[in-house]
Structures are given as structure tokens and as C-alpha cells.
Amino acid sequence: MNQTTQIFTTPPQSYWIASTPQTDYPAxxxxxxxxxxxxxxxxxxxxxxxxxxxxxxxxxxxxxxxxxxxxxxxTTAKLTSQHGLTYNQLKSQHGDEKAKQYADANEAAIHFVANTIKEKQIDCDFSWQPAYVYTQSDQYVKKIAQEVEAAVSLGIKASYLEETPLPFPVKAAVRFDNQAQFHPRxxxxxxxxxxxxxxxxxxxxxxxxxxxxxxxxxxxxxxxxxxxxxxxxxxxxxxxxxxxxxxxxRLYVHRSYIVAGKIKESFPGGMYVSAEAPARSLRSLPTEDGELVMFAGDHHKAGQGEDTMNHYENLRSFAQQNYTLEDIPYRWSTQDCMPLDxxxxxxxxxxxxxxxxxxxxxxxxxxxxxxxxxxxxxxxxxxxxxxxxxxxxxxxxxPMASAKKFIVENLDVAGELFAGKVVPVPDDVEIKVGEGKIVEIDGQRVGAYRDEKGTLHLVDTTCTHLGCELHWNSAENSWDCPCHGSRYSHDGDVLEGPTTKPLKKVMIHQH
CATH class of the missing domain: 3.50.50.60 (FAD/NAD(P)-binding domain)
Structure with a gap:
């Protein structure tokens, strides 16, 4: 544990923000x-x-x-049309034509940025880089081969590889050429x-x-x-x-983590992401003080993560396993909205x-x-x-597999889901004393917290302000809204606005 405290001597700070001037537009x-x-x-x-x-x-x-x-x-600021193993899935779910629209839109975006930089002579650490999705697991080898085939069929310059420039062996990888990285701010x-x-x-x-x-x-x-x-x-x-x-x-929120470390070795270039979980993503980060490497991933559904320091620690030890890690000047985390399809x-x-x-x-x-x-x-x-x-x-x-979830959660937003409804708590939901988490009960999202006496408190996790899904904040034992900052106690009372209404309580029907 001492090692963690030593290596993380400074509070989290994004390199993108630290390396650019603060703006000052009027209110x-x-x-x-x-x-x-x-x-x-x-x-x-x-x-x-x-x-x-x-x-x-x-x-x-x-x-x-x-x-x-x-x-x-x-962000990790990868300017790429390679979004994990996406295109085979897009083709099967949305059809070839829509998959092609998605590929074209994202490829066009890379060129739009490159052309704008050239035209306006913007200095933003832009560089062309290949992008890789790699796997160390047998179960993804076939998926990677299918991804290469799907991407090529949509006009993307993709190839199948059995090794990458990374310092560890992989079972398979897909490489997209003519991708890029830059400094977004x-x-x-x-x-x-x-x-x-x-x-x-x-x-x-x-x-x-x-x-x-x-x-x-x-x-x-x-x-x-x-x-x-x-x-x-x-x-x-x-x-x-x-x-x-x-x-x-139709959205849920993920948190992800990034550590930007100084390594002794020279990084081979390229941008990388693993196919399997826990996600591991790497890219170089040119700074005024020399090159850093960004190690990112360890994402989890917002409100469902362990102690956040563990996520930074996991990325630090991943970096240490593969490189001689000298220092971690920056680390930060982010939230992303995830669509159902x-x-x-x-x-x-x-x-x-x-x-x-x-x-x-x-x-x-x-x-x-x-x-x-x-x-x-x-x-x-x-x-x-x-x-x-x-x-x-x-x-x-x-509709797909999410139909039931979609309908249930829409009713949820309309404020009708838990109106006097009793839900059974499944036996496999484990909630320790002092722990809060989001559980799914009959396809419905419910916020659960077990107090010191062992009593379970269940609330509807839809913010009463404008309907966002709340996260559990383990540091403060509260339900927090990611949209406008409303906060509620474990049993749904308002702690902070803009909301004015408490959360609906959910009645428990024991088996």
C-alpha cells in the first residue's frame, strides 16, 4: 500500500487541462x-x-x-474509427448500409481534424498512428478475424496480425492504418x-x-x-x-481510469486496446518534459466500482509488469455514456x-x-x-435483447415504475453492511443500501429532477446525480439540489 501512496503523490489531474490555459468567457x-x-x-x-x-x-x-x-x-484522445470490435457487430445488428455510414462518418472525422489543423496551422501534437485491438485470450481470436473481414468490407484499411509492437505476446490483433492521436484542447x-x-x-x-x-x-x-x-x-x-x-x-454511464507514466524504454508508437476485460488501452503522450505513455481502462458501471484508488493501482501494476515505470505525473478518470445498441x-x-x-x-x-x-x-x-x-x-x-430493459426503464423515467409496486429481492444479491449498489430486480434498476443494523433500504435510482440514473457515492454514502449534481441520502431524502423531491422508496417482498 505504501508504494501506492508514494507513487500517487499528487491528486488526480488531467494532462490535457494541465497543459493548456484556463478559459475565461463571460457568464x-x-x-x-x-x-x-x-x-x-x-x-x-x-x-x-x-x-x-x-x-x-x-x-x-x-x-x-x-x-x-x-x-x-x-479522454484518451485517440482519433480513430476503430472502436473496439465494432464493425462485425454493427453489420449484424444494423445491416451493411448503416455499418458503412458509421465507418464513413468516423473516417471522415479523422480527415476533417487533419485538414483543419493544416489549414489553420494548429499545433496540437497531432500524429498519424496505426490503431490496434489485441487479444491474449483464445476466445477472441475468431472475433478479431471477423472484425478484420467486416472492416475491410466497409472500406477501412484493416489487417490481421499475430503479433504487435507491444512487449507481451498476443494471440491475435487487428490493425487499422491511417488513424491518429492529438491533444483535444x-x-x-x-x-x-x-x-x-x-x-x-x-x-x-x-x-x-x-x-x-x-x-x-x-x-x-x-x-x-x-x-x-x-x-x-x-x-x-x-x-x-x-x-x-x-x-x-437508453444510456448507462461507465467510469474509466487513466495513468500517464514515464517509462525507461522507448514506446513503439501506435494506439492499442484489448478486446477482453479488464480493458487495457495504451498510447504515447508527447509532453514538454518528454514522452509519457497513457495506460487506460479498468472501467466499471458508474456507482458500481470498488474503491477508485484500486483502479489506478491496477493500471499502475499493468504498466509495471510490462515496462520500467519511473514516475506517474498525471492520472485522471472520466465518465462515458453507453447506448444500449x-x-x-x-x-x-x-x-x-x-x-x-x-x-x-x-x-x-x-x-x-x-x-x-x-x-x-x-x-x-x-x-x-x-x-x-x-x-x-x-x-x-x-428491440433486440434490451426490449424488456428498454420498456421497463422508459416507464421508470415516466415515473410510473415503482408506484406502489412490490419487488422480490433475488437470493443472489449480496449487499454487505454499509454497502450501496445498483441491483437489477426483475429487469429493473434499484438502488440498495444495507445499514449498520442490517436493514436493506431500496430506492428508485431515477433522479427526481430530470430523470437521470443515480450513482452510489461510497465516500459520502449518498446517491448522486451525474447530470446536475442532485444528491440523496441512502433512503432517498434530498441532501443537495437542484432537485426538490425525495426518491421513491421500493417496498421489499421477501421470498
């Missing part, structure tokens, strides 16, 4: 009009605003904190600078609390500022404005609200998907169509 004060209001100043919000401004539209970006500091500031901050002016704005420290619908959308911030626009883009990572789309039923939701929020757009559910592959989203939303707003829109269509419904 929204008073009333502003724009053609398009964009809620969320991450990679999607900034790219979309920049593209729409190029088209002559007046845009206004609203960010609750500082721009580009959320998921964008805590160094790329996006210069674009952000071009947004304000000529009727366009970026507002920071301006959390949105309400949206009024009429002929136009009026977005209201916590300090009373208002922006009115004909169109609205919800780019807030987890959609804050969601009741019509019921996205909360492996494709992000990008486009019109719902068909009956043509002027509201959403981009969410990037499944840990937000760099190319964010850029693709910005291009899709620009095309939908300017031309009314995009060649990639069908695969990303938020209104799609893919």
Missing part, C-alpha cells in the same frame, strides 16, 4: 438572441458552433463550467476563439435550469440569463432536456420536435464521434439531411 447576463442555442461546451458543442458559424448562423454556446473540461478534457481552443463575435457567443459558468418552448426555444440559466433561438442543440454529454426522448432509459444518438431529439438536436452515447469513442456529430447536425440544420444520419438516428428503436 450569460441578460437576454440574448441567436439562430441556434447550443447547450454544452465540450467537443460536440464547440465543433458544432464553429461549423454553424462558418455557415453564417448566429450561435450561442452555454457551458455550466468552463468549456472543454468535461469528458473532452479527460489544443485543437479545440483555437476554434472556440473564432466563435464569439458577429452575433455569436460562448458563455461559461452558465448552467441551464429550464427550457421554455414556444415558436422558439428560450433557454434559462441559473443566474436568470435567457437565450432565445429557433433551434437548440443538446450537447451536454448526458442530455439535460430529455423528457420527450427518454434517453435516460452500440451506436450514439445524434440528430433530431424526437421526430415531433424538428428544431431540437442531440448528440450523446459515444461509448468511449468520443473524438471521431463528436466531430461526426457536429457535421451531421450542421448538415441537418443547413440542408435538412446528412448521408450518415440514418445509423445515428435518435428515434431508432432496436
Amino acid at each position: 450569460l447576463d441578460g437576454n440574448v438572441e441567436a439562430d441556434v442555442v447550443i447547450v454544452g461546451g465540450g467537443m460536440v458543442g464547440i465543433s458544432t458552433a464553429w461549423l454553424l458559424k462558418q455557415e453564417g448562423l448566429r450561435v450561442a454556446v452555454l457551458e455550466a463550467d468552463r468549456i472543454l473540461q468535461g469528458t473532452t478534457g479527460h 489544443k485543437f479545440l481552443l483555437p476554434l472556440a476563439k473564432e466563435i464569439p463575435g458577429e452575433g455569436s457567443h460562448i458563455f461559461e459558468m452558465s448552467p441551464v435550469v429550464d427550457v421554455k418552448e414556444g415558436k422558439n426555444y428560450t433557454v434559462i440559466t441559473r443566474n436568470g440569463g435567457k437565450i432565445t433561438g429557433e433551434k437548440m442543440v443538446v450537447a451536454s454529454h448526458y442530455p439535460f432536456y430529455d423528457i420527450p426522448g427518454l434517453y435516460f432509459a 452500440h451506436v450514439p444518438y445524434v440528430g433530431q431529439l424526437v421526430s415531433f420536435k424538428p428544431n431540437v438536436y442531440v448528440a450523446t452515447g459515444f461509448r468511449k469513442w468520443g473524438m471521431t464521434n463528436s466531430i461526426a456529430s457536429a457535421m451531421i447536425i450542421r448538415d441537418l440544420i443547413i440542408k435538412g439531411e446528412s448521408p450518415w444520419a440514418p445509423v445515428y438516428d435518435p428515434s431508432r428503436f432496436t
Whole structure:
């Protein structure tokens, strides 16, 4: 344990944020009009605003904190169309045509970034790199071969290998050529600078609390500022404005961890991710103080992880097993929205609200998907169509195996699921004294906590503010909302707003 304390001498800090200047855009004060209001100043919000401004539209970006500091500031920043073993699955679930749209959108995103860097001469540590998915497990060898075949059939330059430049043996790997890595904040901050002016704005420290619908959308911030626009883009990572789309039923949240270490050896280049769990991802990180290597992974469903230090420790020991690790100057963690059917939701929020757009559910592959989203939303707003829109269509419904979960969780969001309903607790749910976790009971998500007396407290884990799924916070013994920061006690009482209503309690029916 002492070794851990020694090696992690500093608190977690993202290299992307530490190595770039802090932004200082004003907070929204008073009333502003724009053609398009964009809620969320991450990679999607900034790219979309920049593209729409190029088209002559007046845009206004609203960010609750500082721009580009959320998921964008805590990424592995792999600019790749290789999203794990994706394409074979996409072809079988969505068909060849939609799989091709997904491949084309993400490949186009890489080239969009490369061309923008060249055109604007942006210095953002961009480099072309091959991307690999490798396996050390026999059960993934066939899947990797199928992935190579699927990717090649969609026009991606992919090949099958039995070894990689990594210092450990693999059973098989797929390599995509012409992929890239970069520094996302160094790329996006210069674009952000071009947004304000000529009727366009970026507002920071301006959390949105309400949206009024009429002929136009009026977005209201916590300090009373208002922006009115004909169109609205919800780019807030987890959609804050969601009741019509019921996205909360179609997304769940993963936490992942990154340590950036200095190694004695020289890293061979390339970007790597394991096919099997626990996920292990590697890439080089050029810094002013020399090259570091990012070791990432150890993800878990939010609210279901062990002590977070263990995840950093697992990555540190993975690094040490394979390299001579000298120091870990940076470590950080992030949250990702995971869609039920492996494709992000990008486009019109719902068909009956043509002027509201959403981009969410990037499944840990937000760099190319964010850029693709910005291009899709620009095309939908300017031309009314995009060649990639069908695969990303938020209104799609893919029943598959998730049908029961989908229906149950939609009812959950509508606030009807636990109304006086009694649920049996299965025998295989183990909850220790002082432990809180999310359990699935009859396909329903329930928050469970066992107090010192051994009593089990069950609550509906849907935030009563806007319907997000809550996480268990073991440090504070509370249920926390990842969207707007509402917090509840173990038995559902409100600890912190914006919510004003306690959680619904779930009655237990013992066997």
C-alpha cells in the first residue's frame, strides 16, 4: 500500500487541462438572441458552433463550467474509427448500409481534424498512428478475424496480425492504418476563439435550469440569463432536456481510469486496446518534459466500482509488469455514456420536435464521434439531411435483447415504475453492511443500501429532477446525480439540489 501512496503523490489531474490555459468567457447576463442555442461546451458543442458559424448562423454556446473540461478534457484522445470490435457487430445488428455510414462518418472525422489543423496551422501534437485491438485470450481470436473481414468490407484499411509492437505476446490483433492521436484542447481552443463575435457567443459558468418552448426555444440559466433561438442543440454529454426522448432509459454511464507514466524504454508508437476485460488501452503522450505513455481502462458501471484508488493501482501494476515505470505525473478518470445498441444518438431529439438536436452515447469513442456529430447536425440544420444520419438516428428503436430493459426503464423515467409496486429481492444479491449498489430486480434498476443494523433500504435510482440514473457515492454514502449534481441520502431524502423531491422508496417482498 505504501508504494501506492508514494507513487500517487499528487491528486488526480488531467494532462490535457494541465497543459493548456484556463478559459475565461463571460457568464450569460441578460437576454440574448441567436439562430441556434447550443447547450454544452465540450467537443460536440464547440465543433458544432464553429461549423454553424462558418455557415453564417448566429450561435450561442452555454457551458455550466468552463468549456472543454468535461469528458473532452479527460479522454484518451485517440482519433480513430476503430472502436473496439465494432464493425462485425454493427453489420449484424444494423445491416451493411448503416455499418458503412458509421465507418464513413468516423473516417471522415479523422480527415476533417487533419485538414483543419493544416489549414489553420494548429499545433496540437497531432500524429498519424496505426490503431490496434489485441487479444491474449483464445476466445477472441475468431472475433478479431471477423472484425478484420467486416472492416475491410466497409472500406477501412484493416489487417490481421499475430503479433504487435507491444512487449507481451498476443494471440491475435487487428490493425487499422491511417488513424491518429492529438491533444483535444489544443485543437479545440483555437476554434472556440473564432466563435464569439458577429452575433455569436460562448458563455461559461452558465448552467441551464429550464427550457421554455414556444415558436422558439428560450433557454434559462441559473443566474436568470435567457437565450432565445429557433433551434437548440443538446450537447451536454448526458442530455439535460430529455423528457420527450427518454434517453435516460437508453444510456448507462461507465467510469474509466487513466495513468500517464514515464517509462525507461522507448514506446513503439501506435494506439492499442484489448478486446477482453479488464480493458487495457495504451498510447504515447508527447509532453514538454518528454514522452509519457497513457495506460487506460479498468472501467466499471458508474456507482458500481470498488474503491477508485484500486483502479489506478491496477493500471499502475499493468504498466509495471510490462515496462520500467519511473514516475506517474498525471492520472485522471472520466465518465462515458453507453447506448444500449452500440451506436450514439445524434440528430433530431424526437421526430415531433424538428428544431431540437442531440448528440450523446459515444461509448468511449468520443473524438471521431463528436466531430461526426457536429457535421451531421450542421448538415441537418443547413440542408435538412446528412448521408450518415440514418445509423445515428435518435428515434431508432432496436428491440433486440434490451426490449424488456428498454420498456421497463422508459416507464421508470415516466415515473410510473415503482408506484406502489412490490419487488422480490433475488437470493443472489449480496449487499454487505454499509454497502450501496445498483441491483437489477426483475429487469429493473434499484438502488440498495444495507445499514449498520442490517436493514436493506431500496430506492428508485431515477433522479427526481430530470430523470437521470443515480450513482452510489461510497465516500459520502449518498446517491448522486451525474447530470446536475442532485444528491440523496441512502433512503432517498434530498441532501443537495437542484432537485426538490425525495426518491421513491421500493417496498421489499421477501421470498
